[in-house]
Amino acid sequence: MRRILKEIILPVAGNINFLACVFLGILSGLFSFLFINGITRIISEIISGKYNTVNREYVLSFVLIVLLFVWIRKTLALKIIKLSQKIFWSLRKQVLELILKTNYSQISSKKSEIQTAIITDVNALTEASVNIINFFTALVMSISCLFYQASISLFLFSLTVCIAIAGMAVYYFNAKKNLRNFETVRKMETVFFEKYRGIIDGFKEINMEPKKGSYMYENIKSTARLMYKTNTIALTGLLNNSVTGQILFYILISSILLFFSVSSKVKSSDLVSFVFTLIYLLGSLETIMVLFPGLIKARVAFNHLMELKDDLERELISSSKPEAMINELKIRDFSSIAISDLKFSYDGVNGFSIGPVHLDISKGDVIFLYGGNGSGKTTLIYSVIGIYTPTVWNIKLNGIPVNNDTYASYRNIFSVVFSDFYLFNEIIGVDIIDYNEWHYYLELFELTGKVSLSERVLSTTNLSTGQRKRLALIAILLEKKPVLVLDEWAADQDPYFRKKFYTEIIPLLKQEGFTIICITHDDKYYNCADKLYRIDFGKLTLVSSGAFA
Ligand SMILES: Nc1ncnc2c1ncn2[C@@H]1O[C@H](COP(=O)(O)OP(=O)(O)OP(=O)(O)O)[C@@H](O)[C@H]1O
Numbered sequence: 001m002r003r004i005l006k007e008i009i010l011p012v013a014g015n016i017n018f019l020a021c022v023f024l025g026i027l028s029g030l031f032s033f034l035f036i037n038g039i040t041r042i043i044s045e046i047i048s049g050k051y052n053t054v055n056r057e058y059v060l061s062f063v064l065i066v067l068l069f070v071w072i073r074k075t076l077a078l079k080i081i082k083l084s085q086k087i088f089w090s091l092r093k094q095v096l097e098l099i100l101k102t103n104y105s106q107i108s109s110k111k112s113e114i115q116t117a118i119i120t121d122v123n124a125l126t127e128a129s130v131n132i133i134n135f136f137t138a139l140v141m142s143i144s145c146l147f148y149q150a151s152i153s154l155f156l157f158s159l160t161v162c163i164a165i166a167g168m169a170v171y172y173f174n175a176k177k178n179l180r181n182f183e184t185v186r187k188m189e190t191v192f193f194e195k196y197r198g199i200i201d202g203f204k205e206i207n208m209e210p211k212k213g214s215y216m217y218e219n220i221k222s223t224a225r226l227m228y229k230t231n232t233i234a235l236t237g238l239l240n241n242s243v244t245g246q247i248l249f250y251i252l253i254s255s256i257l258l259f260f261s262v263s264s265k266v267k268s269s270d271l272v273s274f275v276f277t278l279i280y281l282l283g284s285l286e287t288i289m290v291l292f293p294g295l296i297k298a299r300v301a302f303n304h305l306m307e308l309k310d311d312l313e314r315e316l317i318s319s320s321k322p323e324a325m326i327n328e329l330k331i332r333d334f335s336s337i338a339i340s341d342l343k344f345s346y347d348g349v350n351g352f353s354i355g356p357v358h359l360d361i362s363k364g365d366v367i368f369l370y371g372g373n374g375s376g377k378t379t380l381i382y383s384v385i386g387i388y389t390p391t392v393w394n395i396k397l398n399g400i401p402v403n404n405d406t407y408a409s410y411r412n413i414f415s416v417v418f419s420d421f422y423l424f425n426e427i428i429g430v431d432i433i434d435y436n437e438w439h440y441y442l443e444l445f446e447l448t449g450k451v452s453l454s455e456r457v458l459s460t461t462n463l464s465t466g467q468r469k470r471l472a473l474i475a476i477l478l479e480k481k482p483v484l485v486l487d488e489w490a491a492d493q494d495p496y497f498r499k500k501f502y503t504e505i506i507p508l509l510k511q512e513g514f515t516i517i518c519i520t521h522d523d524k525y526y527n528c529a530d531k532l533y534r535i536d537f538g539k540l541t542l543v544s545s546g547a548f549a
Helices: 002-013 015-047 056-101 104-109 111-152 154-201 203-208 210-263 268-314 377-385 407-413 435-444 465-479 495-511 523-528
Strands: 336-345 353-362 366-370 392-397 414-417 483-487 515-519 531-536 539-545
Touching: 002 015, 002 056, 002 111, 002 268, 015 056, 015 111, 015 268, 056 111, 056 268, 104 111, 111 154, 111 268, 154 203, 154 210, 154 268, 203 210, 210 268, 336 377, 353 377, 353 515, 353 539, 366 377, 366 523, 377 483, 377 515, 392 407, 407 414, 414 465, 435 465, 465 483, 465 495, 495 515, 495 523
Parallel strands: 366 515, 366 531, 414 483, 483 515
Antiparallel strands: 336 353, 336 392, 531 539
């Protein structure tokens, strides 16, 4: 809990604000106690026959206590709402900021883990942060009740403390087992999200073949069943503890009334006050026990969130200020990239690897890369443009070596349409959109009348796959980055447009100063490249050079 307080609550709430919440929580507990104390006192006076006329002092005290109590609760509730919202969004923002800074391989292998963190862990931690304050309120109430009981009868007080310690011991010894169960449930939550994503992402396939849907459903049901079982065991464990505590207290209350009222020397009015306070004490202890599962879950969530943060942070791309020369590199300033001895391997004993790769890219080059399925084209391109961090690399941009600090900004010189591209519904990444250029490209890619731009928002992205790819290419052309990378871009184009792409559009883009790297299987157009490369089993070979030159 200390780490949750130190690393999550205090940085968001601020020390003073959090202390104010705790202080109000303590005051709230004290005022609840004062109210109960007032009631028990009057009951004792009624029993002993001392309360015969309306006591103005008592009435005023009650009004004051109730008014102050309402004010404190309201102020505290408002503060808690604000605090919980702050914590909730701050945690989500922290995860998102990390996602944006980390690398692709981390994200692609952790999609479900991140989704669980953003939904389940953030909720558990937000709930717990609020409950910590409620916990203090209940704790203060319990301590005040115990003090009051001590003032009535030390013997009965000691008996109560013994019972409370026994109850807490049962809780403590079972906490570890429950924690393990909650940890298992949390891990299965990630599996659940993975399967859930399978249903959403593969919905078209499921729609076509209901058997696939039934299989996925049964699969997800078995995970859900296991989660249900483990969660039920964990919660039942906690409930059993709570019931044990309750039973112990009921035994205590009954014993006081049935046995100690006869044997002890406590006055009957004090005995009533004691039992009455005991009932409230039981209420506060129950509140603490109800908060307990949430606090245990928060611990599990915290550990997972910290693990995820550590994992993502380990792979953080340098966030140091990019060197200006590289960061602001315009098309006209770009002259070359020289890559030598670049190697990359996927994790695992027999992980596929590429390299050592030697590749020279000069301004205006049109480079085509081909190779069989699984030969390593995408892996090579991802390593060259910095989506994957190569294991070994020696890259010079405009003759200047790229180092760890400039690596992130080195990636800035590339614009990419991936084979599994995502089309944003706005033109983003371009500070000022040149509308003349937009219309020119719209005409060139034969999309005039199909899509328009208002502010920077596209009128539609509901186009055919080939048209969507054309739009994705227009969007990156507007970015005006020196090197365009197109992964099987023409694969979804009809023969007419494919021809136009290779024989008209590429030369036009070359003239505009772009350097172009295409992964392609269109052997009919291999002659349109300045440099043609083949890749086999991760090894790159220059096949020919000089077509456009
Ligand atoms: N994320 C990954 N983790 C581990 N291995 C991978 C991963 N992605 C690809 N591979 C392996 O790397 C090899 C090369 O894959 P890559 O995607 O680079 O091939 P490709 O030439 O682009 O194939 P295609 O033409 O089918 O797109 C494959 O044999 C595959 O097994």
